[in-house]
Amino acid sequence: MCTTCGCGLSPSHTDGDGIAGRMIRLERDLLAKNDRYAEQNRDRFLHHKVLALNVMSSPGAGKTALLAQTIRELSPEMRIGVVEGDQQTRRDAQRIEAAGALAVQINTGKSCHLEAQGVGQALLQLPLMDLDLLFIENVGNLVCPAGFDLGEQYRIVLVSVTEGDDKPLKYPDMFATADLLVITKLDLLPYVEFSQEQCVAYARQINPELNWLGLSSQSGEGMLHWQIWLDQQLTALRTSK
Amino acid sequence: MHELSLAEGLIEILTEEASKQAYRQVRKVVLEIGEFSHVAPDAMRFCFEIAAQGSVAEGAVLDLTFRQAMGECRCCGESVVMHSRYDACPACGAYGIRVVEGEDMSIKYIEVV
Ligand SMILES: Nc1nc2c(ncn2[C@@H]2O[C@H](COP(=O)(O)OP(=O)(O)O)[C@@H](O)[C@H]2O)c(=O)[nH]1
Ligand SMILES: [Mg+2]
Numbered sequence: 001m002c003t004t005c006g007c008g009l010s011p012s013h014t015d016g017d018g019i020a021g022r023m024i025r026l027e028r029d030l031l032a033k034n035d036r037y038a039e040q041n042r043d044r045f046l047h048h049k050v051l052a053l054n055v056m057s058s059p060g061a062g063k064t065a066l067l068a069q070t071i072r073e074l075s076p077e078m079r080i081g082v083v084e085g086d087q088q089t090r091r092d093a094q095r096i097e098a099a100g101a102l103a104v105q106i107n108t109g110k111s112c113h114l115e116a117q118g119v120g121q122a123l124l125q126l127p128l129m130d131l132d133l134l135f136i137e138n139v140g141n142l143v144c145p146a147g148f149d150l151g152e153q154y155r156i157v158l159v160s161v162t163e164g165d166d167k168p169l170k171y172p173d174m175f176a177t178a179d180l181l182v183i184t185k186l187d188l189l190p191y192v193e194f195s196q197e198q199c200v201a202y203a204r205q206i207n208p209e210l211n212w213l214g215l216s217s218q219s220g221e222g223m224l225h226w227q228i229w230l231d232q233q234l235t236a237l238r239t240s241k
Numbered sequence: 242m243h244e245l246s247l248a249e250g251l252i253e254i255l256t257e258e259a260s261k262q263a264y265r266q267v268r269k270v271v272l273e274i275g276e277f278s279h280v281a282p283d284a285m286r287f288c289f290e291i292a293a294q295g296s297v298a299e300g301a302v303l304d305l306t307f308r309q310a311m312g313e314c315r316c317c318g319e320s321v322v323m324h325s326r327y328d329a330c331p332a333c334g335a336y337g338i339r340v341v342e343g344e345d346m347s348i349k350y351i352e353v354v
């Protein structure tokens with residue numbers, strides 16, 4: 001045990017140079033900084049009554065395809081902005097712009113998730129007061145984006161039918177904090193072994209209250225349910241004080 | 242890499258505390274990591290060493306300790322040691338145990354001069 005303060009962490013608080021060190025108890029959370037920025041983002045969304053959704057999945061589950069199709073179907077009546085997170089390129093932002101919405105690309109470089117501070121900077125480039133809906137497309141990764149609050153109101157996790165219905169058990173963190181599970185690429189169901197019920201059952205093993213819906217942004221199947229879900233959240237946001 | 246941004250955040254905190262707590266140099270950092278946090282220990286040590294260069298924590302030892310994940314059953318209220326997020330409650334068999342502890346990463350102690 002340490003002889004200086006009895007902390008049990010180091011046999012002695014003296015180092016090679018012989019100078020006695022002192023122990024300081026800190027209790028500081030590494031994510032506190034991210035949480036502060038997330039709070040700022042949340043305040044801005046609420047102030048402008050923008051519904052902000054953090055969209056997460058493995059790479060290729062169909063996030064950009066879903067957002068682009070949603071924009072084609074709902075804008076300009078619904079005013080939509082998108083923050084795009086990818087390690088490299090502006091390709092997804094271009095797909096969003098081609099669909100008819102405003103997009104800001106954040107290139108995360110080597111980072112595997114979006115953080116609240118970067119999202120906050122991206123928000124400066126969007127006219128929040130003129131938006132109804134803001135999608136934040138996270139970096140394609142089913143692991144660590146779950147650990148970083150961006151200030152969103154809801155978290156949406158996508159699983160495509162080509163990924164296997166046991167994804168929730170393999171990557172439980174993401175499903176633990178999600179508000180809505182969207183099973184994508186339903187048009188491919190005939191070609192793969194995937195049970196929507198099984199996928200949902202696994203996800204609810206982690207998060208019993210998780211809502212879910214299935215759709216295909218290619219065939220349009222299920223898109224109506226998705227729109228209804230969006231409408232419900234928007235209405236709830238607008239009627240809140 | 243994920244751990245690099247965490248390590249940079251850690252250095253930022255140590256730099257900030259240096260003026261508050263009046264120290265010149267950090268010799269050791271005791272970081273507690275929840276079992277359900279997203280940190281790979283080796284990557285964290287490696288990134289810490291890089292991020293610490295030129296800072297008050299250059300050359301400091303990073304001591305990682307793990308904190309068991311604990312949860313509370315939504316059904317019966319039992320306190321549960323969690324091994325995974327999808328375990329059933331050992332008391333009543335219900336799923337969906339709420340994580341109470343084990344997602345955080347926090348600095349517990351630092352040794353400074
Ligand atoms: N068949 C089918 N393909 C899809 C669907 N949605 C996306 N894709 C394809 O899946 C690939 C990845 O989609 P993308 O939207 O870029 O995924 P992201 O990485 O999650 O943004 C692309 O080749 C899309 O054309 C769908 O509903 N059906
Ligand atoms: Mg994409």
Ligand SMILES: [Zn+2]
Pocket residue numbers: 111112113144145242243
């Ligand atoms: Zn990450």
Ligand SMILES: [Zn+2]
Pocket residue numbers: 314315316317318319330331332333334335
């Ligand atoms: Zn129970």
